[in-house]
Amino acid sequence: MSLSIIIPTYKNVDFLPELIRSIEMNDYSEEYEVLVGIDSCYDTLNYVYENQFLPNFKFFFFSENNGPYVIKNTLCEISKFEKILFFDSDDVMMPGMLSEIDTNLDIYTVIKPKYINFTDINGVRNYVKEN
Secondary structure, three states: OOEEEEEEEOOOOOOHHHHHHHHHOOOOOOOEEEEEEEEOOHHHHHHHHHOOOOOOEEEEEEOOOOOHHHHHHHHHHHOOOOOEEEOOOOOOOOOOHHHHHHHHHOOOOOOOOOOOOEEEEOOEEEEOOOO
């Protein structure tokens, strides 16, 4: 009942604080690790150096721009757990997502999480209903 979260990132520094906060605030009681692959972006590398993170967040800098698939495959090889969640660096996790993913990975081989679009208007987040 443990999970490895793999996040490739390239020039998404503006989105990282909210993403990281959404992972930290998730109500998941099991052990998990977050492996963030920085795809040759020094702005992101500087952000990591300038901030503090929980010990289960690990950052890996790729000196050449390889793209997200190389980063995902590389980080899969060193991930600690068999259950793996790929997540994008410009997304935010909804509360309870990690528990839901973990539980469903006991039943299904692969899970594709649903996303919800939103807009921010004057500091208020509005979720967009879609089919």
